[in-house]
Amino acid sequence: MRQSATWKNKGILWILLVILAGLIVCPLIMVFAEAVIIDGRLDLHQAWSIIADSENLQTIWNSLLLGVCVVLCSTVFAAPTAYLLARTQLARHKWLDIVFMVPFMTPPYIASMGWILFMQKRGLFQQLFPFTGSFSEGFFSFGGLVLVMSLHVFPFMMTILKNAILNIPASLEEGGAVFGAGFGLRLRKIFAPLLTGNFAIGALLVFVKTLSEYGTPYTLGRRIGFYVFTTDIHRYSTTAPVDFGRSASLSSVLICICMALWLLQNYITNRNSYRLVSGKGSRPARTTLSGAGLAAAWIWVVLVILVAIGIPYFSIIATSLIKLRGYGLAAGNFTLEHYVELFTTSRSLEAIGNSIFLAVSSATICSVLGTIVVSAVRRGKGLLKKLVEGISLLPEMLPGIVLIIGIMLFWNAIYQVIPLYNTMGIMVLAYVVLYLPYTVQYVTSSFTQINDSLLQAGRTFGGSPFYVFRRVTLPMISKGILTGWMMIFIIAFRELVTASLIAPPNVLVVSTYINREFEQGSVSLGMAMAVLCVLITTTALLIMNAVTEREKK
Template identity: 30%
Template sequence: MPIIALVFSAFEMDQSGSFQHLLETVLLTYSLNTLLLIIGVVFFSFVFALPVAWFVACCDFPTRKILQWALMLPLALPPYIVAIVYTDLLDYSGPIQQFLRKLMGWQHYSDYFFPDIRSLFGAILILSLALYPYLYLLLRGAFLGQSGELFQAARSLGLSPIRAFIKVSLPLSRSATAVGLSLIAMESLGDFATVNYFAVNTLTTGVYDTWLELGSLNTAAKISSLMLLILVILITLENYSRRQLKVYQGKGATQTELGFVLLGWKKYAVLFYAWGLLFFAFLLPILTLLYYAYHYFEQSLNQSLWLFSLNSVWLAVIVAFLGVIIALIVNFYHRLSPGIFAKMTIRLSSLGYAIPGTVVAIAVLIPFTSLDIGLNRWLVEHSFSRVGLLFSGSLFILVMAYLVRFSAIAVGSIDSSLNQVSPSLDHAARSLGLSPAKTIRRVNLPLIRKGMLTAFILVFIEAMKELPTALLLRPFNFETLATYVYQFVSDEMIELAALPALIIVLMGLLPFIIVNRLMEKER
């Protein structure tokens, strides 16, 4: 419904002339910046993730067991938090440039050259550091699942380890690479806070500005539709590039059994690269936030922090709970009544996560604003008092947008767990006289409880971190931790943003550890 409403609204006549003005002035620049951002983040994420995924999956070196889960930790850090940390460190007034000026005797900015972090390239690097774990996770899983016998056969034919990796392992992981890079491209397309903080104008910032500053929902819908078109083109190109790709592997030795033992300079090079990546992507931002949170603890700890933390938690809990309910309904409908319609239901319910948060916000706002207008008009016509913005001006629309965006995570998690439950168990329960409802309650639900908990935690984490949707749709006098941090960041007050930012990270980190432990036990 939101996507249909968005497309219809985009084709309506623009009465304000805002879109025509943008088209003649800055829309081309916004589109070019968006394209360059996506290409850059995809490239650097691939460069960051590919080596560590291979080393962790197929090589033996000190601290490998720590790195295999630690390299996923940047997922708990929202990109805009990483952005404010690096801006504070690398700006003209930051400690690094101050140290260089003192060391070299420079007096003014014109005396030396230092790259500007507040730039398109800076945004690309920050987003790459924050998003590479998406590709790392998928590539590591792909390498672990590959048949080691194919690699050994390539080696026996005279290929060096590097050439065998390029000619055998990398092509076999193409599907995982394509999916991971697609996720990263979607996240880059939908990022708002990082590019806005770095003053890089993209289509996402265009949607935000046209709605909140120009007040033109129609223009915002047109730009959102353009982003949706870019998204469709990306997914289509990715699927088209793999249209004839088929991978068949035996069930021989896995890559982990290859166990290349790294010695000498190779060992130290891998350790330096892997731990260096983890340091810049996670440890340095966390240590910086801890430093500021400690020194500004009394100023940061106030009633507003507790109130907004509570708002974020209970909003995330509601969204996670409803997301799991939706996922259970969709998946069990498909299990009990398999067919084309059931498959379409699962696919349609999973589309929201691919759509940027700003686009989802505008797409949800359009139908519910129309519903509010129609409801109030009907009430007045029948001599009742107006109820105001019952849907579009309350928390209802925020919860609705979160569900459109994040239900896909719950659907995928529960679908994965349910696929491991053999249908023969359902048949046995039905043959013993249980109804479908009792079969679900007494057989299926106990067997997928870990998948349900994982789905709940993953949706909870995403809802806690979400910023663009909350900025556009939150009711008056309602703030979340993400919007609270963003206000301080916008005012260049990173010291006061550190403590609420750490709470967001902690809220994501603890559930992340729980999910990781569940996966280890399941394996």
Template identity: 30%
Template sequence: MSAFRPRRGQQLLRPHAALLLGEWFTAQRLLMLLLTLFVAVAIVYPLYQVLWRSLIVDGSWSLGNYVAVFLRPANYVALWNTLWVSVIATGLSVVIGTLAAFVVQRTDVPHKGLLSVLLVLPFAIPPLFSAIGWVQLAGPVGLFTQWWRELFGAAPPWNIYSPGGIIFVLAVTNYPFVFITVSGALARMDSSLEEAARTSGVGPARIMRDITLPLVRPAILGGALLAFVSSIDNFGIPAVLGMRAQFYVLTTRIYEALTIPNMPLATAMSVLLVLVAIVCLVAFRRLEGSRGQYAVIAGKSVTPNVIRLGRARPWVLLGLYLSLVVIVLMPVFALVLTSLLRFWGADLSLDNVTLRHYTAVLNQSGARRGIVNSLILAPAAATLIVLVASMIAYLNVKARQRGAGLLDGIATVPFALPGSVIGVAMILAWSNPAFGPTLYGTLWILLAGYVMRYMAFGLQSTRNTLQQIHDSLEEAAWTSGAGRFRAIRDITLPLLRPGMLAGWVLIFISAFNELTVSVLIWTTGAETIGVWIFLMQDSGFTGRAAALAVLTLPVILLLYLLTQWLTKLEARRRERAAGTSRS
């Protein structure tokens, strides 16, 4: 503990300081013990249940559950569908995200701030909403379908209820992962190699192909990994667009197995889905190669080269805005329009505009209960996660408590797990637990699922913030006679607060309309907004599903904009601090 060693010329600890130090060590060990118990109960125990139950048949060890999985051709088909659909959707996400990042970061296109916000907006819209929006646009009686028939007098060449529809919606939903990672790499990359090639007479297209893209390859692969994991984890899009066409992936097969119910089959398929995620993670890491191979991102301030678009500038800008209108704004517009029409597919006239879907949703006791439950669960999960994550991150980063790093790593594991696996883990762990109360059938099991699913979000935001707080600040407070608790309260906590708030907002947005976990473990009386929207859409009440989605969108978008504002505010604060230190 270097923070507590007296420096040269300092006196030894005074008796009261030594007493405070002893109290801190005692509290630190106690806190570490409590956090270890929390992680063991909330994360390790449910995951152990999934693995153990998948290997037990009639009370004895057996691979019978896995044999049952592989003996059913439908499961082979679902596994294959999961892989090829996710791979193609990820490839499209990489193309869209990389091109958009290059245009925004490396060209003189105007409105870069607005474009950056709009390009990452799909990240704030739940995938279920996107799927429903695209059904309203390109479904059998969707807006695009009607326009096509009026223009050409024939059926459109697309079918939204198909693998192609799933791939397209997954791609336009997940490309922000690639855009965010590649934009960050392009903004920080030293452009000297590009400048050398340009002065040698090499054209922009060849520079991008031979220099820029290879140098940002790790960022592209990192974004692709996130997009791929999100694709294999997604339930809402394959459920809305695939189940009607009898096209199943692993997440929808697990959901179907639980509705039978066939828990052993669902458990074995969950482990299979985890193995798919792990194999793909290893494959992506191998593709990245060694880290030093691409070490051209400078630690100093760099000014990226900007390509002058010339006469193509207005056309590129127009293409970007048209793409954003179609990909981002039109699905939201379709949701709003569908929620206002008397019935799905009605003519666009004032006579067909009505608020009865909103009235029906607000008068339906189950939907109101779902809204209330989500308003309880989302802030509760966000608050609990941020508090626990802040303590784990502090013990790991600042206190350097032995074992805290391992605790951090274990708590981050669920981030790499598909949500359906976490849902199955919750059922196995808390429907008839070996210890503690039975949570299945209550809101508490949903809270436990959210805590497990989003713990990594809280750890990431608090850990990153703590790493930016220099140890000398606490050391100065301690050597001035302040106890460790007071130093944390008066120095560390105020500096950590922006990271905690950003993590809280991110978790709230994610949990508010969560579906993949909730749809597996909800029961009557414990529904959420995401579950009710899915049930209404699946039951044919399209207008009501759209109305409930529209009612929740303002909350999500406002919190998303708050997160963007906090991020920019923190960036300006760091720039001012850096400028002050240089002067």
């Protein structure tokens, strides 16, 4: 019986391996093949000459420079905020943790548009502060691009550093104080070494996220003539004359950089980690700030919230309510007509409907496929198990735009066999490829909390594997499946790069609708859709949190 179940599970793993290879591996192979096969023959020299072209070298340099600067700027925001939320009286205010996740949950292209509307010539800043003249227009520079991208990713680094600080026992810091070490010395000799590994992980993840980001470089970077990997890959793939060779070459370089950084992260994680949490109890340390220190801490927190959330959201909401842009924020120039238009015109309703369809269908398919993958991997052994698990998580390690280019090349090549390209089906498939790792990770996390004795008890009393899965396993992992489903829905609903590359002709989703209205001058209508997008995704997030909290009780 057990041997039969083992062979059945091996068969499932082989089927999954074939499916995942077709969805993920084959598109990646097509990217490399397009880069090195010129006119039907292998030509590494030509491929290298494309990469070594001065324009492409400038793109590579721009991307790496932007990544380094965003890491540095994110650290400036993240490190002090993490310390304040972990060690001082501000740690009591748990609502701050939720507030600081808002910038990370806000679509980058929407936040960028908010900053553009606020800082541009005759923008909201100049209307509010006319005495400043053209001061705000200096924002449209490399520094402005770094600032906007840093404000999106710094919560990620902040969370990593905060959790690491919380794990540092109070006894270590108190020991340093007893031996006469001041705050600065304790920070340098105790905190810095213990946080090195976590900071390196956060910095590498922020760097990879910056290299992979498309929304902000597309909306803001193009305005200042600063092109990076993602914008050039998109340009070569969509703008005549289309050059998939150049696009694939840049994609190949980006893949190599990202994979090297992931390997470096794993190396750092294994080499620079400290076991600070053990079975022995420890109390959290608290630094009691003086009245002036506490006031300064609140000023810093409010300032960060104002810059990261207040300015872009004020711009987006205010613009969505303005009737005539020429009159700006003048009294009587506000209206809800743009919101009414969203729900009364076929173009906007179609975009909303398409986004909901893509988000629901991709989240559902990912939930089913990801649960099957995790279930089979948990019962499997050996190399086959590792291959299936590794391929299912591979999209998380790579920039989305690279996978989309691979999907375009692969499914266009087999169009005569499977005519999926240039249909809504290819968009659903692309979303599934991009977001499958979310389900795999959430379901795997739920599986780790299940004791094997429960499953063995079910089998001992005569339950078939399917019965045990349905009555024992599924109820216990349902929370992880639901959480993964909601996260995929939220991210897929606002997805930009996939829709802008492979959407069929005349098919709009929420993100491309916003982008088109913004570029064509109907800015207020585009911002009304942006507000609606944020409201829908925020509502979904609140529902997910409510369900999670109820499950805990």
